[in-house]
Amino acid sequence: MMQTAVQHGLDWPVNAISRVPYALYSDPEIFRRELQRLFYGKHWSYVGLEAEVPRNGDFKTTKIGERAVILTRDLQGGINVIENHCAHRGVQFCQERLGNRKGFVCPYHQWAYDLKGNLKGLPFRKGVNGHGGMPEDFKLENHGLTKLKVAVRNGVVFASFDHSVESFEEYLGPTILKYFDRVFDGRELSVLGYSRQRIPGNWKLMQENIKDPYHPGLLHTWFVTFGLWRADQESQMVMDGHGRHACMISRRNAGGKGAVTDGVQSFKEQMTLHDARLLDIVPEAFWNGPTVVMTTIFPSIIIQQQVNSLSTRQILPCGPNSFDFVWTHFGFADDTAEMTQRRLRQANLFGPAGYVSADDGEVVELAQDGMRQHPEYQTISELGGRDIGNTDHMVTETLIRGMYGYYRKVMEL
Amino acid sequence: MMQTAVQHGLDWPVNAISRVPYALYSDPEIFRRELQRLFYGKHWSYVGLEAEVPRNGDFKTTKIGERAVILTRDLQGGINVIENHCAHRGVQFCQERLGNRKGFVCPYHQWAYDLKGNLKGLPFRKGVNGHGGMPEDFKLENHGLTKLKVAVRNGVVFASFDHSVESFEEYLGPTILKYFDRVFDGRELSVLGYSRQRIPGNWKLMQENIKDPYHPGLLHTWFVTFGLWRADQESQMVMDGHGRHACMISRRNAGGKGAVTDGVQSFKEQMTLHDARLLDIVPEAFWNGPTVVMTTIFPSIIIQQQVNSLSTRQILPCGPNSFDFVWTHFGFADDTAEMTQRRLRQANLFGPAGYVSADDGEVVELAQDGMRQHPEYQTISELGGRDIGNTDHMVTETLIRGMYGYYRKVMEL
Amino acid sequence: MMQTAVQHGLDWPVNAISRVPYALYSDPEIFRRELQRLFYGKHWSYVGLEAEVPRNGDFKTTKIGERAVILTRDLQGGINVIENHCAHRGVQFCQERLGNRKGFVCPYHQWAYDLKGNLKGLPFRKGVNGHGGMPEDFKLENHGLTKLKVAVRNGVVFASFDHSVESFEEYLGPTILKYFDRVFDGRELSVLGYSRQRIPGNWKLMQENIKDPYHPGLLHTWFVTFGLWRADQESQMVMDGHGRHACMISRRNAGGKGAVTDGVQSFKEQMTLHDARLLDIVPEAFWNGPTVVMTTIFPSIIIQQQVNSLSTRQILPCGPNSFDFVWTHFGFADDTAEMTQRRLRQANLFGPAGYVSADDGEVVELAQDGMRQHPEYQTISELGGRDIGNTDHMVTETLIRGMYGYYRKVMEL
Amino acid sequence: MIDLNLRAEIEDFYARYCAVLDEGPLEAWPDLFTEQCSYRVVPRENYRAGKPLATLAFESRGMLKDRIYCVKQTLFHQPYSQRHLLSGMRFEVTQDDRYRVEANYLVIRTKVDEMADVLSVGRYYDELVRDGTTLRLAVKHCVFDNELIPNSLIYPI
């Protein structure tokens, strides 16, 4: 493996976490290792919300890494995650995104599975008129679907291919768990809808993007102007003990002109809205201080609380050079009609066309373009130093360094 | 090579022929070896029917594996198969699917070949005004097109890149040859037309599909309901001595409800046709018992006789993850107009939109999807046991095991 | 590396320069080496014309090999070539093809560069309110854009990633330099416009095409018929000392029927134009004899003077199997309106739809098709012998042999 | 040139035809044809060479109903959406209340979680007849250029 990596010019000083070789973003062998160790290894990956499968028999199809999986609520009401390929001869048997079934039947030869992934039966198993059928020693229980380990916390479902993974709570660690519970506090969730985009960039670039408090005040003029995000506002950058997960926490301020806007080319002082409803922001009790908390749970998911807009953003890599980015916008079952409308209006800011996130997809694509052309080159993420640590300001790239510190350990690169 | 295979997780118990690693369906190194040993090695591949090139000078372009070849009838009436790239600097010189020519001239520098592939001349070979030209020792006979070994049997043309291949009759073996001659009995053939589809799956999945008597009664409701195919009908599964070729032979029965339809989810009892002409089946003398014989000739072709519908189905791999599937529907020159119309009506059942074959393309694509996502996983084809042998029933996957038994020998995997 | 090559069947007799293995045109490892040694090594690559960036602050984006670069005229009027990816985290920051700027600002975090590629500043470098910022020892001068070595000769700009490359004049050598200066004699150039095509073939096939005096009289009927190019006209084939660059020099003759048209299938005797303005050719002083000089400067560019039509044709490889071909048609600032119109009319002969060049793109594609299908096969370029040397006729492939003689040295294949 | 109202009526008919195929319900599709009709989907190579084989060849409204039943009830396939675009419609009155219509068509297919692509592109060679207050297709021959079908063709074109 490393052969290829070296071929591709991977030449990475030991312990350098503030410099990342461009080859890491496009090398197919490295990507294969990422799938094995990060997405299929001892990590928890997001699969969905309980609110997406409220009734017994409900299911939702999604992916972990490049593997198709199905989130099901079985007939006893239990939550399961099973792999979406038939144990017989591999058919990805379930296509619908959402549905309700008593079980799954593969179209090719009608092997039948229950919602837990157990093989319940198969045609002609005992033969026909004494002919054929499966061998005597064939046991249904040995040929079920791949079952993943499942963790459900406050309505959010995570799964792992490795059953020896630590508990979800240990995985997040106390700091991140606290912020996870801040949004997911046990109230019933309601799904507002989905947005999907295929971003032609390496999946890690999106993790970096949400571990990067440096860019919002510069790339997203909108944020700056309306004080939703600027370098001079109160904020904390915090990580779990491994540096793999993080929260960017901040509180909006007045906005408008100020020290941090001087010479910031993207700042537009005179900007005002023709229709202010887009920014009709109303504080919510659970905020409990911060107006925004962006949580990155390595490797698969971002949890967004941006004023009244809430979403999970799932990362589904498609090879080293692109990934699908799936947004699930949600609110709470007890939201007023006004609050729901508010969340939907503010949703204009986010997603593939969003005022402050369409451009993230664009720069990720351009970073991939720039990096593919020169694999031997390296990034430099040294804002706020070269080490790793939580901060009470946002003038730092410490969260990115934290992620690569952990990445190098697990990837043995 | 095996390096890569192992990298991709190929871990295949010796002699296991009822379990096939998913990696076999997408690994590029394995595919490269398949081209060399199966398509370009000591095997016969289908190229077409004599009826497609009836007149001297007629030609047809096609492929063997990934190599473009041309089937020609030379000016002496002989059948030739030559490779479609110029000996000079590689141009694939012939584009038309069908045509008539005295010979081939490459567009780039007009090197001229006869229909046998011999280089007949090239411009300025002797120079111009005493300048240039080809070296003294340049011999036309050393620079012809690649000529393949050709076998013609009862109007069907096969070719091999390896001139040391056994005879076509030995290649098929007596059993398969008998069924080959059943359809191709020497009567003049008439081509009714072509259907083409690009199926995003590994080419072997299509061979398996036609060596799989287990699926038609389950996937193809149509078959079951009208008794064209069901698990309880008379049938034989036979192979050549190597297990590489096979015939699925069966005789339709009454159809309708019965033991083998109980619990078969796809069975629709009350199904009837608004216009029965689609199933206006009239037995033909040559059937001689069976109503259907599906013949797989490894690695390139399937011969279909389904009641009155006749076709060859050619497999043209495009990389490990897809193949082009070319259907040539035919009848006999002495068919009545009614019989021709009957064959054409029944053709609705087959091809890329066919009532009982569009779904084969769909499941092949889904098998590829399922297998690509988990290369380390394995299929299980143990219906009717784990060994190889002909059967007089269809409740078996023996033909698939037969193919992989041979495959492992030749591929040394 | 050669492992892969051998895997792909590269088996190339030492010193054979008249036979080239097909694998050379599609092998990814060989292509990677070509990028490193030919496009990013000690060679000069074309980037554009000074006339494209006439004013201070003007810039043009283009590529060398697969790397995006920017040609700029800085505020002091100097010509620079810099790589188009940000030193921070890799964003390809400039998208417009042409423009005018005081400097470049990366959209992601607004790192600011001058037109020479120097990093001039970055936001929050000194931190905000005493928090964060870049480390003490961070020096702007260590983090500029990649700067290429630049050569400007008579209005044409070349660049090299390797600053130890010999001078452009030495690189061309006296013979080729003479013909370079014949077109680019110091007169001011005026750009007439661009044509772009993506040709699905290996980039070397285009270099061969313009080092191949054998094909124009055969592929391009137009040329033959109107005597713009035929095998019996006065011509010289000349190379630099390394055989890497070349000129095909010729003088049109009467056209019509003659020895060299006998048996040339593409010749059409009775061909005449309904509107002769397409061939309203008027000799120009600088021609100084030849009516056509086609210059190939290895590896990146072709300079065309075909009667009154002038263009540079830039080769931008996109992987081993395709390249972008960019035509910049130009004239001279002192051209009369009639001469400009003449150049534009004759431009119909060239480019992606050109009467005598659309077919070059087509045969290149077909050569790639033919070669990909059979990597173990070899070309044979032995017209005019097997050695390398200038000639005073065009019945030779010596220029192609010259290129591969040099290629084998540099590529160590 | 044909009467403007007739022209508009025919354009409306095709707008309805496309809406039925793209928006559903597919069960409404057979009613757009006459009882004795000819519906064929044909690769251009067979059409040009005069070869009789079609990808789909139906000879009655009943066969169209059977196809829809098959697609909805028995033919397993992955879900996809299709979107028709027609252009360059040509009209000719061949007899009273019988019109020959030709048009270029493009059908864009979108499969779940995939990019949109071209499912079928070609030309309609149709004949419409007036049946009381409405128009119906007596003949619809869809001759497609992209002979290499992207796996399968499930819904009508």
Next chain:
Amino acid sequence: MIDLNLRAEIEDFYARYCAVLDEGPLEAWPDLFTEQCSYRVVPRENYRAGKPLATLAFESRGMLKDRIYCVKQTLFHQPYSQRHLLSGMRFEVTQDDRYRVEANYLVIRTKVDEMADVLSVGRYYDELVRDGTTLRLAVKHCVFDNELIPNSLIYPI
């Protein structure tokens, strides 16, 4: 069937609508809508499932102006050109001077130095009202089939 002149007027309106989006100036786009309008770009899955989330959801001409300002002034994106093709337009007069219009649409995107591809394909569900001498869109809902957006959607559809 609606009046032929009205039909032509509506077709002309859509020709202008597409020209504004494809040829510019984008600043002219909001004026094609009424002051109180509903413009939505919606993935088909949300539309079908009755989920309220839209990719873009605007409720007034002011919001349309804000979007254009954002696209032109604050939203960083790579340059691209778009080209609209409409087909199968259906017309219905719902009240005096109010018309429901549906049509299939296809938007082809071309990015610099890339091949053209499908940016968006789907169906318009619109309502037009007469405002003095001109028509304006009171409702324009663009429901797209290709739910997996090729990175981002910058300009209006």
Next chain:
Amino acid sequence: MIDLNLRAEIEDFYARYCAVLDEGPLEAWPDLFTEQCSYRVVPRENYRAGKPLATLAFESRGMLKDRIYCVKQTLFHQPYSQRHLLSGMRFEVTQDDRYRVEANYLVIRTKVDEMADVLSVGRYYDELVRDGTTLRLAVKHCVFDNELIPNSLIYPI
């Protein structure tokens, strides 16, 4: 708004134009132009920048005939089929019997054994004149967005 009959006549002309290019015979194409005409196929970048270079630039029906002869007799190329789709046609009467017409166009190409793709997409900027009973193109400028041509452009657009 222009007269409805004229509008239909122009639409019919374009339907014929596309049929000639997509169905043939190509030899009929020059007759759709006036003797002194301007036919240009131009990449948008040159058009926008005011650069005079065109991919094809013809100044008379004779040049169009020469092109067709070249395509049929002398210009080697791989066979492909093309299919035109037009949309958003705009009409303007500039003088008696002279009309300016604009429309978006999309040309889908299919090569043997390949998937269909976009050959050219852009906009027509045309002028039509009445020549006795028929219309002819005095000006046809095809400005294409997809400046990076997929290898080559053989047949007219």
